[in-house]
Amino acid sequence: xxxxxxxxxxxxxxxxxxxxxxxxxxxxxxxxxxxxxxxxxxxxxxxxxxxxxxxxxxxxxxxxxxxxxxxxxxxxxxxxxxxxxxxxxxxxxxxxxxxxxxxxxxxxxxxxxxxxxxxxxxxxxxxxxxxxxxxxxxxxxxxxxxxxxxxxxxxxxxxxxxxxxxxxxxxxxxxxxxxxxxxxxxxxxxxxxxxxxxxxxxxxxxxxxxxxxxxxxxxxxxxxxxxxxxxxxxxxxxxxxxxxxxxxxxxxxxxxxxxxxxxxxxxxxxxxxxxxxxxxxxxxxxxxxxxxxxxx
Numbered sequence: 001x002x003x004x005x006x007x008x009x010x011x012x013x014x015x016x017x018x019x020x021x022x023x024x025x026x027x028x029x030x031x032x033x034x035x036x037x038x039x040x041x042x043x044x045x046x047x048x049x050x051x052x053x054x055x056x057x058x059x060x061x062x063x064x065x066x067x068x069x070x071x072x073x074x075x076x077x078x079x080x081x082x083x084x085x086x087x088x089x090x091x092x093x094x095x096x097x098x099x100x101x102x103x104x105x106x107x108x109x110x111x112x113x114x115x116x117x118x119x120x121x122x123x124x125x126x127x128x129x130x131x132x133x134x135x136x137x138x139x140x141x142x143x144x145x146x147x148x149x150x151x152x153x154x155x156x157x158x159x160x161x162x163x164x165x166x167x168x169x170x171x172x173x174x175x176x177x178x179x180x181x182x183x184x185x186x187x188x189x190x191x192x193x194x195x196x197x198x199x200x201x202x203x204x205x206x207x208x209x210x211x212x213x214x215x216x217x218x219x220x221x222x223x224x225x226x227x228x229x230x231x232x233x234x235x236x237x238x239x240x241x242x243x244x245x246x247x248x249x250x251x252x253x254x255x256x257x258x259x260x261x262x263x264x265x266x267x268x269x270x271x272x273x274x275x276x277x278x279x280x281x282x283x284x285x286x287x288x289x290x291x292x293x294x295x296x
Contacts, residue, residue, distance in 0.1 A: 002147060003132055004071060004265060004266040004267035005263050005264065005265055005266070006039055006040060006043065006044045006147055006148065006264045006266050007028075007036075007037045007038045007039055007040075007261065007262075007263055007264075007265070008038060008039070008040045008041070008158055008215060008241060008261070008262050008263075008264055009030075009033035009036070009038035009040070009041045009042070009046050009258070009259050009261050010027040010041075010042045010216075010217040010239045010240040010241065010252070010258075010260040010262075011026060011030070011033070011041065011042070011043050011044065011047070011217065011219065011258075011259055011260075012044060012217060012218060012219065012220055012237055012252045012256075012257060012259075012260060013025060013029070013044065013047070013055055013219060013221075013257045014219070014220055014221035015047070015049065015051070015130070015219055015221070015223070016048050016050070016123075017049075017050050019048050019049060019063070019066075021231065022047060022048050022049065023047075023048050023071055023074060025040065025067070025138070026043055026048075026088075027048055027075070027078050028291070029041075029259055030078050030082060030084070030086060031078070031082055032259060033084070033259055033261070034082035034083070034084050034234070036259075036261065037070060037082050038084060038146075038261065039147050040084065040085045040086075040087070040147050041084060041085070041086050041087070042087045042176050042178060042179060042215050043086070043087065043088045043089060043217065044089070044178050044179060044180060044217045044218055044219045044239075045089045045101070045154055045155050045178040045179050045180040045217075045218075045219070046089055046091060046101065047088065047147045047178075047219070048063075048071055048090065048091075049063050049091065050223050051127050051180050051219070051223050051233060052132075053126075053127055053129045053131070053132060054126050054128070054223070054224050054225050054226065054227070054230075054232070055125075055128065055200040055225065055227045055229075056128050056131040057226070059220045060132065061093075061099065061132070063091050064091040064092060064093035064099050065090065065091065065092070065093055066092070066093050066094075066217055067090065067092050067102060067104055067112075067115065068112070069093075070224075071088070072088075072090070072104055072106075072145065075088050075104070075106055076098055076106050076110040076111070076112065077110060078106075078124060079106035079110050080108070080109055080110030082264045083108045083250055084108060085105065085106065085107060085108060085113070085146065085147050085150075086106040087103055087104075087105050087106075087152060088103065088104050088106070088178075089101065089102070089103045089104075089154060089177065089178040090102055090103075090104060091132075092117070094134075094140060098134055099131075099132055099133060099134060100117040100118065100133055100134055100136060101118035101121075101129070101133045101136075101154055101155075102115050102116065102117045102118070103115060103116045103117075103118075103152045103154055103176075103178055104137075105143045105145060105150060105152065105167065107145055107146060108146050113143050113144065113145050114141075114143035114144075115143075116136065116138060116141070116143070116152040116153070117134075117135075117136030117137060117138050117139065117216075118133060118135070118136050118154040118155070118156070118157060119135055119136040119140070119153075119163065120135075120156045120157050120158055120159075120160055120163070121133050121134075121135050121156065122155075122156045125184065125230070126184060126225070126230060126232075126233055129156070131214065132201065133292065138258060140153075140163055140166035140167050140170065142167055142170050142171055142172040142173075147160075147175045149171050149172055149173065149264060150168030150172065150173070150174055150176055151164070151168065151172025151173075151175045151176065151212075152176050152178075152207075153167065153175060153176070153177050154177065154178055154179070155177065155178070155179045155180055157177070158177045158179065158197065158199070158202065158203050158216065159202055161202075161205070161206065161209065162290065164206035164209070165209070167210075168210035168211075168212060168279075169279075172210075172212060173212060173266060174212060174213050174214075174215060174266075175203075175206055175207070175210070175213070175214045175215070175217040175265070175274065176214075176215045176216075176217075177203060177210060177214070177215065177217070178217050179216055179217060179218040179219070179234065179239075180218065180235060181199060181218055181235065182205070182219075182223075182233040182234050182235035182236050183195065183196075183233065183234045183236060184229065184230065184231075184233070185230075185231040185232070185233075185234055186230070192236075196236050196238060196254075199238075200238065200240065203216050203240075203242065204242045204246035204248075205246065207243065207244055207245070207246045208244075208245060208246040208277060208293060210244075210278070211244045211245075211269050211272045211273040211276060211278065211279075212241045212244050212269050213241065213242060213243050213244055213249075213264050213269070214241070215241050215262075216239060216240055216241075216242075217239045217260075218235060218237055218238060218239050219235045219237070220235050220236070220237030220252075220254065220255050220256065220257065221234075221235055221254075221255065222234050222235075230239065236254050236255075237249065237253055237254045237255055237256065237258075238252060238253075238254050239251070239252040239258070239260050240252065240260070241260070241262035241264065242270065243265070244268055244269045244272045244273075245272060249262040249263070249264065250262035272279055
């Protein structure tokens with residue numbers, strides 16, 4: 001049987017307030033990953049900027065950019081130069097007053113293979129994303145690339161099994177989650193541990209339930225609250241790659257910049273789905289209530 005191993009790299013980083021510095025650091029990391037044999041690189045959510053959603057500030061819309069635009073031009077050139085696929089999450093300005101949290105996929109030749117707009121938009125203390133982002137309108141549609149069909153989902157999307165399932169049903173061979181998630185530092189250590197464990201568990205469960213690998217790339221480091229209403233967010237890193245049975249193939253630290261590598265066997269999903277045929281046994285005739293908000 002032909003070798004179907006895909007070397008992937010996840011770039012986990014602290015983020016500064018300087019957009020140019022952040023983008024340059026990501027491009028340097030991509031080049032390093034390429035030099036080490038990676039053919040697919042996943043960047044963290046909103047990798048060019050600090051996590052501006054801690055507050056509602058209309059001046060932050062100045063951080064948004066068009067697609068294509070300055071960042072996509074540099075990332076496209078990097079993909080072409082290094083002959084790899086890049087998944088990058090950007091603050092998209094679609095039109096005046098219309099903005100999205102968007103992941104862009106760059107093919108090895110520098111072309112844009114496709115994009116995904118974040119579907120589930122949170123609104124929690126420290127995560128005021130509904131102020132900034134319009135929910136996505138591109139659906140749960142995988143993006144075909146030279147390294148496989150990629151099911152891109154973003155951060156809050158990772159808690160929804162429906163999103164992962166719909167990507168799998170559309171033929172996704174990998175699930176990729178660019179992420180920005182961390183702790184409210186007022187929570188005690190036990191609560192913080194439960195949250196991180198839940199985050200890892202739910203995504204590993206998507207791998208198990210769908211028989212496909214999962215790549216989750218989170219930022220790390222402390223980012224202060226500009227309003228000084230809280231102690232800011234301590235992003236917990238812990239980027240990881242899981243195989244189609246949820247097995248951890250690689251895991252980063254909680255607080256250090258890292259380029260996390262993993263060798264993903266792209267042929268193994270076929271073997272797993274033969275012994276765990278969840279798609280075969282789904283009772284689709286009895287799932288209509290999934291379209292309800294709640295069954296009263």
